[in-house]
Amino acid sequence: MENISQLWKTVQTPGFELSQNNNIIEQILEFARTSHAPAQVSFGTSGWRGEIGSEFTIRNLQVVGKAIVRMYREADAALFAELGIKDFAELQKKGLVLGHDNRFLGKEFCAAVAHEFLQADIPVFFAGEATTPEFSAAVEMLDAACAINMTPSHNPNHYGGIKFNPADGGPADTGITDVITRLANEMMPDHKFEPIPAELAWEELDILKVYKEFLEKQETIKFNRIESLVNGGRLALVVDHVHGATRGRPGYLLNNPKCLVSLRTEDDPLFGGVAPEPSSKNLEGVKQILDASKAWYRLGVIFDPDGDRIRFYDGTTEIDMNAFGAIAFHYMVTWRKLKGVVAKSVATSNFVNIIADSLGVEVAETPVGFKNFRPWMHRQAKPKALIAFEESDGISGLNNTLEKDAQFGLLLALEIIAVTGKNLGEYLEALYTECGRLYPERSGFDVERAMVGAPLLEKVQSIGEKVKIGSQIAVGDNSKEVKTVLTVDGVKIVFTDNSWMLIRPSGTEPKVRIYTECLDPAEKDDLFAAAKSLFFGK
Template sequence: KGVAGDRLLLFRAEADPTFGGVAPEPSTKNMQTVLQALQSRPEPLKLGVIIDPDADRIRFTDGAMEIDMNMFGAMAYHYLHEKKGKQGLVAKTVATSNFANAIAAELCENTFEPAVGFKNFKPVINQALVLFEESDGISVIGHTPEKDAYIGLLLALDMLLTLRLNLGDYLAEIRRQYGAYYPARGGIAVSQMGDELKATLAGLKKYAAGAKVRVGKNLQTIDEVITIDGRKIIFADGSWLMIRPSGTEPKIRFYVEARTEKGKDDLLDAAKEMLAEIGLAKRNL
């Protein structure tokens, strides 16, 4: 039937090779215009997205909250498995939220968790229902083996029209069943590169399974360590932090995921403290 002109709102849709002077990427900063526009709308169901210029990354909002791919990828997997009756594993990169892992485990399905980079999904392209990474890329079984913003948009629209729920409400429903996960990320610039940086990062090997790490006011026990891409340290409560060198610039990136909103900052501080111990960051005062 089409969409009434006053209900389809386009922002920055004109050709502009300078991108208005901002980084053309899905980000909280770039989401603000869409958020504000939706907040003033009276419709009960709302969907807003921001897509990067080459349309391979997408981020979502329902006007009440921002939903990045850490959450949406897990939602898409739950939707295809539980609402559409599809069977199969889920694929997400190691730096991506473990929310999808928790859902897959409850559904007695497997999780494929490779190093960062969409190309690393190649072994399960025709097996995984959903393939996604925390940097806002997604694809699905039977679709292109590359990340595609528009398949994400179609999935989100199908969720709204089928469930008659906004994305935030659907996310809340899934969290009630499988638990809440709160991811975040950060990074620091470093002067070391190559073998020198690799040798310095080897100092993190002391953080092995069974070791204790101070996170906020508590000592957390390391339950598991994954080393396929940097070092992902998973704690007994399901929270984790991951430290890896950037593949594109002189930076160390760290990713964290807490089981509470406040816990994100504690994990980010713990990651910085680990880097300070091996001489790659300043100590928190």
């Protein structure tokens, strides 16, 4: 709806003040509550995201709720196996865990979906504002059938979103989300708006309490090792919540230590006008405090709104997930003395590959998307992932949630500092000294719109068929020998010097994404040019 989009553009104008322009927001929210306009539903990795007021509305969430219930009613044995229950009666027995992040109309959107489940005699456990990993943990602890989280994760403030998790608590795979998408779009045009009762018979759930009990039960984090650090008077701990659902979580999990400073905890669904993501730019508040700190140990983190992404700073060094995932894996093997594998997406740094090779540990390299770690993360997995992580700031670990868990990342960082006596930057520098340093980069280029979809995928796949192990590829004024070619998601070419390039097509846009990593930062442009030349056959 053009008028809604225009209103959102006004909201996103620099300098917009919610307190002075609340009438604009109220217009948008009224559309979200009352609009009968249908929307096209498209579930991605585990959820659907849309603009609040024009696409993401009460009416359209009623449709999605109906679609999910109908999926369970009509599921065959294969789909029930993927959902993790045996039949519809088991859904009615075990129920749904439901909640939302800090964005506009979270509880009302939940009510729209809850009403559909309750009408089908499916119990609903309502968590209120909560984080993505807490839903994953609650499904397991309550033995629930599924979870729904109203969040578009780190998307801009005008988006709403809905994530679905089956009975193992992990991100829903395409076998599930494709069915939800098909049924929702089939039902969308003819759905009649249904009034929602003011009072719903859901059961309120203290999901944070359940999440901490999960961590203690699974022995995911060694809390006894952290306690002396956070209460010892030598730690400065700064956490930036960017107004999201992680607010109050670190204090609860750590018993409110005096060393904890929490930033941006106020109610603000507009996130102060910033992109709500754990970026270098958004870390500035954390950096200012830790740069001035004289504490022996320093740790700063920033979360995204639903608590599934995190980035770190230690007063001297910014640590992204490419680096922290490698630190965490090395710690699990060398300090905790655990056995297993490390799981990472194909676009993630190969720094952990080098470390794993030196330790004699297998690397499971998967397509992009946290759902692809399930074979190494579920409770019966053999071997199990000690750490699973993606370059886009998501992480989980042994016996933890199948979802990304930024809170786990914070707690594990504290454990690493407590056990090793090193700040994260010191640990990282020691690894660089031992294993060498790689410099990751992301870029891309546009192609003709006619190539979107299958033609673009076929074009990229053809590169993987042509490039052979042992062949030479020109990179700048030099040539590199191909050591490995991976085709699990695009084409990743790894060279004998451990530099690499990944050529990966977008599935929805006329774009090709290029990921590179090299030992010399001056080589970044040459690797990108070489990848582009391979794509165009030059």
